[in-house]
Amino acid sequence: MKNILINLLKSILFLVLLIIILELITIMLLPKYSIKKYGFQNTVKYEILQEKPDTIDVIYLGDSLVYSSISPMEIWNQYGYTGFDCAKAAESIANTRKHLEVAIKHEHPKVVFFEANVLYRDPNKRPWYYRLKSEVFSVFAITKYHDNWKQIGIKKSKIISNVNKGYVYMTKLSKYKPIRKINNPKRLRPIPEGNIEELKKIVKICKDNNIKLVLINNPSNKSWIYSKHYATKKIAKEYNLEYIDLNLADDLKIDWTRETKDKGDHLNHSGAKKVSAYIGEYLFSLGLLEDHRNDNKYQEWNRAYKYYSEN
Template sequence: MKRKLILILKTFLFLILLGGVLVAVMLVTERKTSYMKNKDFFEEAKKDHLDVLFIGSSHVINGINPLDLYEEYGITSYNLGGHGSLLKESYWQLIRALDYCKPDYVVVDCFMMDRNYEYIDEMYEETPEEFRQAAISQLHLNMDAYPLSKLKMAAVKDLVHDPDIQKQYLFDFIVYHNRWSELEQKDFQKLVGTSEYNMLMGAEMKHELEEDITYSYEYDNEARLPEHTVCEEYLMKIIDECQRDGIGIVLTFLPFEGEPQDFQSANSAADIAANYGVPYINMLQMGDVIDPRVDLSDPGHLSTTGARKVTNYLGEWLTQNADLPDHRGDAEYSKWDELCADYNKELRDKSVSYRQLSTQLNLLSLGKTSSILYLTEDSPALQDPWFRHIVSNLSGTDRIEEAAMNHQQYFLLVDRASGNIYEAVDYEEVENMSTSMGEMTYVPIEKRFRLLYLTSDEENNFLYDDDHLSDDIQLITYDNDSGEILSHIYCESSHNYEIDE
């Protein structure tokens, strides 16, 4: 009898250890992107800290920054957007989220409302297989972090037709168990609760710029979708759900380089908003919200600066139209202040060290550091309209156009502490510039030789280096408050604005 009890005990212990190993293996091998994106959602929802939820596609995840919204307006929010998410997916994302919190407002973007198919694993008959597989993969971002439940099973069944593919989202170990060759340190960190996670309350910013994006199509105010689509139906379901629960709702169409089907979707969304009596913000019709040449990272997605402008526009609207509290200064929301500080430091670091000059100049427009830019008279950058536009966006003037027209050297100093901006073209001198480094003077002497010095120290020339005589661009960044020089970059613009290490 005693031996039998010992055997049972050993078997029981073995099963416990085996179960623990299996759980550990599942935690290590599963893809972490969904948990990284949604970790703070679950934590902030539990604290009842979320006043606004944003839902939609990658236009939302890349186009609205909850930390900017909090820093400027004190509004707490979470970005639940997902890459490739249709309105049908957004509906289920909202329904699952409402299981954890009840926000005051939901902002839903109506991009891809023209899509008219039931299941992401089938799409249209002519849809390329790689698009179908991408949609199947992208759905994991919005699904994996949520535990198995009747609600999750209903969502999966409604979104995915193939029972075998449905199992990927209900038991994701099926697709992740063979990730051994891909494992990194962060995969093991989840075991001890130190894994990385999204620090922007669900958003993802795109810092890079794609060269010279302009709109190809003129907006058509009369265009409408030719048929009632599945996505239209689920937009109405989202509105019904919010109105039934007493949640305010705003429809949007965020800006990008729209095409005819997008204009149809945007106008049809306006009709739905009018029928339901809900506000609608169609930024495709607004030419002054963003500047596509600096605020689009690619034709379909906003850059960091574009996301800030869109977020500020929505923040202004919410402040004027919704009775939402300002949580800034409330000790209970100190985590938001910490995240904002970390994000601002990240932007500052990228403004100083980004390895693409065009992107770095655009990030400097956010004002996290002060800067000095110099271009020689024969710089190819002066003949590049896109580059000149980026500089004009930083300076706030068109004086660089004068330098380009006459092939003359160009100087720009943007001092954030004083708010002063100084420019010089050709052999124009600028004396007694007030900066956080001290009073400065700029004197161009001859081609490839110019002086920039502290008025109190004429011996130290900031714009001369024998080792970089062939470089046609110099960019200096310095701290807004202390005046400490943070970087001095030399660049040959003919090398596609890439900065050497």
């Protein structure tokens, strides 16, 4: 029994020391100014804080549909607009609002896209393992930033911490035959209690900061249904917001037999390229943003694009 106890204590001590060592190395691999200003946990939790302050034009808020559909680097390459996916898997609207609050302390975006699918997620029914995964990730964040060691020696202000800008690159293909959905304009998907209050807060934050808020539905043949579309349309009208439903965009033409990574739920990289091109064109049509591709202040974006495109 005594031996078991000693071995157990030794194991715990080994793991605790390991976590400390890994956190210390992670700190070395992340931008120092973010750690200093926001602390280690926030810098890891809200990756947008690793960006240079006041350099992001567009924020894409929401859940996994965002980070698998919108690649800010594609938009950068075509239009020179900077953007960041502030999105987490199965995210609740309250956390999305918090994410926005944190982000706008650091950045001053002109446009924010909000994935409307989040509106219909009951915050009380979020599977426990999503939370566990993000908690575990914050302890082992080094696994995401480990390759930053290659930038050791580069001037601090030129370090690229996040090449994909929140987007998750997936080339996997899982063929899918889209399901035909019932189109009944009278059927509106109910929104869980409290979510409208959170949406109101998001609307207010954007209004107070002079940000154009756009509701969006990224393509998903599994998560999306007409009743969500009509309900979101009604809300958009009520709050005077623009609403883009990419599931009904005739000119987008997602090929679900080739462009999904998980049988119609999320897009793969090929699909994401189409969506990003669509959003880039939309942003261009707004005429609110500047092309930064030749701006010296944004040269790390060109460098990041090089890494991004090589991979």
